[in-house]
Amino acid sequence: MFASCADPETLSGLNWLACYLTTGKHLAFYGAFGTVLLLLAVTAPVALLFGFGGAVAARSRIAPLSWLGRSYIAVVRGVPDIAFFLFFVIALDQGIEWLRHKAKCPDWDQPIRQGNDFIVCAEAKMPLSTSAQWVHEVYGFWLAVFTFALVFGAFAANVLFGAMRAVPRAQIETAEAYGMTRAQVFRRVLVPQMWVYALPGLSNLWMVLIKASPLLFLLGVEDIVYWARELGSTKTPQFTAYPHGDWRMWYFLFLLVFYLGFTRISEIVLDRIMLRLSHGRETLANHARTGPIGMNKAGPP
């Protein structure tokens, strides 16, 4: 990075540290924070979309659709989410390859599951084994986004389902009395009003989502946990110009501090939003503060 870093063995003290912290691998480590933030930025709206779909399905008057929505919420919430992460990454991967296999190799006569193997034709591999490394990484990232969105969609669905029920009945009845159809009531009255009821739950969900982001590591993405383990482990002089002992503890301490700062900032911002939204709605503001468990610490007095 710096010109003075050419010969690390002559360095000492802060100079050494400055050079050490700007090696190529460390830059990749810093880049991984971007990956995490990108994951959060992409997942949050997609999960909200899933949640909206789930909540609408659960409220539906068509029985099978309602069962589908309700079981989506119940199953995903009832099972440890980490199991879902591990499950979906393989299941999605196999599902996509299976579909591509059916489409691209119709005259393939062998079974796909042979004992303990899952075999599809070469053209159906996803991504193709000939494609570049970055394609594999991007594919892995999108698989992770989809999995996160699916799991957190169920939680968002639960929040939105509750919020839709929290909209005062009188509002709906008034809208109906004005002659609005069901769709119009939904669009013009229910949805605009539900957000303020959903916000405490959604902001809590955002905090949970932040704290779930290190699980990217389990999905095979080279994220901050991966790099912290990689960079922190003992380095001997044969393999690196910057030998050091087992520093993983300090790397994870750094991650811990990063997350503490991140959640704290989110907490402050969300409190501000809540305060603004509940402006002039005294009861609601009180409800939001003492409301659901796991809520942020009590807001301003």
Place this chain on the structure above:
Amino acid sequence: MSCYDTIMDYGLRSLGYGERLLPRSDFTLCQQFVLIGSGMIWNVYFGLVALLSGFVLATALAVGKASRSPWFRKPAEWTIFLFRGSPLFIQFFFAYFLFLSLKGQVPAFDALTSAWLGAAVVLFFNTAAYSGEIFYGALRSVPKGEIEAADAYGLSGWAKFRRVVWPTTLRLAWPAYTNEAIFLFHATTLVFFSGFPASRQQGDALYYASYFADKTFNPFVPYPILAGYFVLLTLVVIAAMGLIGRRLNRHLPDAAGAPRRGGLRTIFR
């Protein structure tokens, strides 16, 4: 090999009894059920230990946070913030490497680097922080009338806390605390996927489920089995907490039935 033999071989495999080698080929459904079930022992162990010990610290944290003296309030606030503000996953990693380096200096810390103690300690602090926040919220919403009534009866200090404030706090916090208990049990699946290694392949339910998924490359059998076990465990937790909740509320005219599954939190924290 009949299923009975499999149960004899693998029923307590997660604790190190029975057959040493895990099945390597020709996996049967029975093997998957038995081994994953055997792993559940660890999940129940971690959950129970953390829940029971965490309850004590949680009460202390709640009282500390509500205290007027900064000497009690600040440490309680910081403990709660530290464990609620960071992911459990990172806490496990950090704690494991911390224990490792402690062990390098003081051999007495040896046991902390193995999951049965080290992970239990992390879960203990984690659940204490979350429950402490729940209890703190409940403590602040104890009706003023009850406190005044206690004062009128001449109760003060410890007697007032033990006989009036604390029972009411528990009563108010119980539905949320039930949630916390459920998610704590879910959180136990993180142990063997973070820093803590599973020695001699003695892992928890998820450890064995992912073992089978890796070996068979078929996630559609082991994970649903795991899900089934956890749904059962969740039902048991709800029932047990419901019984306690009913006992807490036994003097009320409309004794609350099963606790609601209201709020929301997951294992990631």
